[in-house]
Amino acid sequence: MSALRSLSSTALAGLFSLFVLVPLFLVFTTSLKDRLQIAENPLGLPTIYLWENFLLAWENGNFGLYFRNSIMITLPTVACVLVFSLVAAYAFAILTFPRENSFIYLLFSWSYHPVRCPCYPVIL
Structure with a gap:
């Protein structure tokens, strides 16, 4: 059962990685194309970089x-956050x-709430 669980978690991590990396790859390859290449083959690799x-x-x-x-x-x-965090940690x-x-x-508990949370009832 442990091997099956390990395999399934590895497969799930690989699938998640594909969901993240494929769009990034497409954005990068599209940024290396001209407009004609994008119109002809939007998902393909560029012919000229x-x-x-x-x-x-x-x-x-x-x-x-x-x-x-x-x-x-x-x-x-970042400097202010580091200073205040170090003082608080000490x-x-x-x-x-x-x-x-x-x-x-x-x-x-405050660190898990976005700053905008108190604004949601006002907006909605």
């Missing part, structure tokens, strides 16, 4: 500005206070 499509998308889509803006937001956010590891476990469970 057009790597300059990435350069055109970078320049025409203004990705440099968007990338810079993302870095300007991401780096300070406090939970060293300090003892009443209802410590309840507070830790409350923090864990």
Whole structure:
């Protein structure tokens, strides 16, 4: 029974991997085609690989500005999260206070809820 369970879980993981990787592969191969190749054979491999499509998308889509803006937001956010997480982890590891476990469970439960959850009743 253990071998059958192992085989079924491996098959399920492989199927899930296909569901994830096939669309990514199709997006990547489509990005290397010109419009005529996409119209003629949308799911096939490109006959001519057009790597300059990435350069055109970078320049025409203004990705440099968007990338810079993302870095300007991401780096300070990650730094702040790391600092506050390290301080909180140190406090939970060293300090003892009443209802410590309840507070830790409350923090864990908050981490499983998206920020938008309180907004759903307002929107719906």
